[in-house]
Amino acid sequence: AQSVSQHNHHVILSEAASLELGCNYSYGGTVNLFWYVQYPGQHLQLLLKYFSGDPLVKGIKGFEAEFIKSKFSFNLRKPSVQWSDTAEYFCAVNSHNAGNMLTFGGGTRLMVKP
């Protein structure tokens, strides 16, 4: 069975600080990887995804994530956060070519202080 771990449950940063949120997954096969974001009062939105190819994936709003297969990781990064990045971030995986059901991590609440 798949599982996803997000080690940071709460992160507090000041504006302009750099961000890295950890995500590790457990699965024996090939996976697709996702980061979703949930802004306060809004629905989950896709930030970025990795299916294959270049392991460094760029998403919306200046976010990027790097797939490191040997570490089973897909960490999310942003060089300089803004107050508007305050949200909850979810890492998710599904099996490549085996259906679209997502397994989510527990989420990381990010608060950016102005």
Add this chain to the structure above:
Amino acid sequence: GAGVSQSPSNKVTEKGKDVELRCDPISGHTALYWYRQSLGQGLEFLIYFQGNSAPDKSGLPSDRFSAERTGGSVSTLTIQRTQQEDSAVYLCASSRDYYSNQPQHFGDGTRLSIL
């Protein structure tokens, strides 16, 4: 519609009552998914539909939970004899189909509170 629509947005009910949650997916999306977001437990997959078919119901928490989808569009998630542990936000998502790795689009959810 433009996005996934869920109703009601909030539901408060007494323990033991039945509740029905509705999801209207994006037009043309054949795959539909139900998730539950509980405090302290993150997002939990419940069930998916490809068309009107739900091949795997093992993610449903108990036999009090059931889901159906008719006409390949709207889906309802029914919880019978609700318990306090059923309190959560129930999220619906849809995608083009189940096997093509298309991203899922989520609705705003139904916040269910069992008194």
